[in-house]
Amino acid sequence: MMHRFIGAVRSNLGATGGTVGVVVLGIVGSLLVGMPPPFTIALLLAVGIATWGIYRWRSRDLDGQPAALGKLASSGLIAVVGVLVVAQLVPYGRDHTNPPVTGEPAWATPETRDLMVRACFDCHSNEVTWPWYSNIAPFSWATVDHVNEGRDAVNYSEWDRPQDEGDETLEEVKKGSMPPRYYTLLGLHSDAKLTPEEMSTLLEGLSQTPGLSE
Ligand code: HEC
Structure with a gap:
């Protein structure tokens, strides 16, 4: 079994290398945008296996494989689209609740609260x-995970x-x-990026709101 697996990897070095490369890039990229690691790994594993399978299936008659790289890339694309379609069926991430507000800190000023609303x-x-993208996997998984945590x-x-x-707020x-760096990455949530003046207003307000500093 192991022997056959190693043999298969060896005779498909290009495909295997390409697939591993895509998976590694995917892991780094998705950790940067704050994807929960278990989901990232499951997703990329699925893409990796699907890419490899599709590529093998489409290359079964090719021996010299002059078009191998192009075929690998297009197999990867098909695998990504396929996995993303299937990912929409996962129920996790659809529960977008906002339970009742039962109490808030005694904000020092209305601006303190406004800035906290914008950034936090x-x-x-x-x-x-x-x-809107909190309805689309895998972003839905990441969003719900961040809110829950x-x-x-x-x-x-x-x-x-x-x-x-x-x-620990202050x-x-x-x-x-x-807020975490990924939250304002690529111009996302620009409202949460506070100017230096807003930042000092917020720090001042937080220090005067009970319970937000040690
Ligand atoms: C994108 C989501 C997100 C935003 C926006 C965000 N936080 Fe957090 N925050 C988290 C998560 C997730 C954790 C828990 C895990 C961690 O520490 O990274 C956390 C943890 C905390 C903690 C607990 C200490 C700690 O490090 O575990 C405090 C206090 C906190 N956040 C305050 C804030 C304040 C104040 C803002 C706004 C200026 C803010 N957060 C904005 C996601 C967010």
């Missing part, structure tokens, strides 16, 4: 604006119950680690 509420509140860490809409990491913003 899409992941840390029950007033999430779900973008964000709400778990701190939910500014449920201030009636203890928020373990709420007191620190996170000061450090620049929130």
Whole structure:
């Protein structure tokens, strides 16, 4: 079994190398945009296996394979489209709920809240604006994952119950680690990119809002 597998890989070095390359690029790219790693790996594995299978099937009569690279690339394309179509059937990621708001911090000023809404509420509140692409896998998986994890860490809409990491708010913003870099990548959510003045207004407001700093 193993022997046959190694033999197959050896006689298809081009195809195998190309497929592995695409998968590695995909992993790096999707981690950059904040895809949850298990989904990334499952998706790319599916694309990799499908590419290889389609390529093998389409090349079964070719021996010298002068068109091998082109055939590999087009097989990859067919595999990507096929896997994306099948991915839409996965039920995870469709549940776009906004539970009731049961309490908020006693914001120091209305501007503090406005800035928090712009930069943070899409992941840390029950007033999430779900973008259109949150209906399309794999973006739907990433969006729901960010919102679930964000709400778990701190939910500014449920201030009636203890928020373990709420007191790290000021620190996170000061450090620049929130919002996460992928959130404003490629011009996405430009509203969440605060100017230096807005940033100092926010830091000032957060330091004067109870429960948001240590
Ligand atoms: C795109 C979604 C997203 C946005 C927007 C976002 N966060 Fe987060 N936040 C997360 C996720 C996911 C976590 C938990 C995992 C982690 O730490 O990366 C988190 C964690 C936190 C934590 C807990 C400490 C920690 O590092 O685990 C705090 C506090 C926080 N965020 C504050 C904020 C503030 C304040 C803003 C706005 C300036 C903001 N976040 C914007 C997704 C987001």
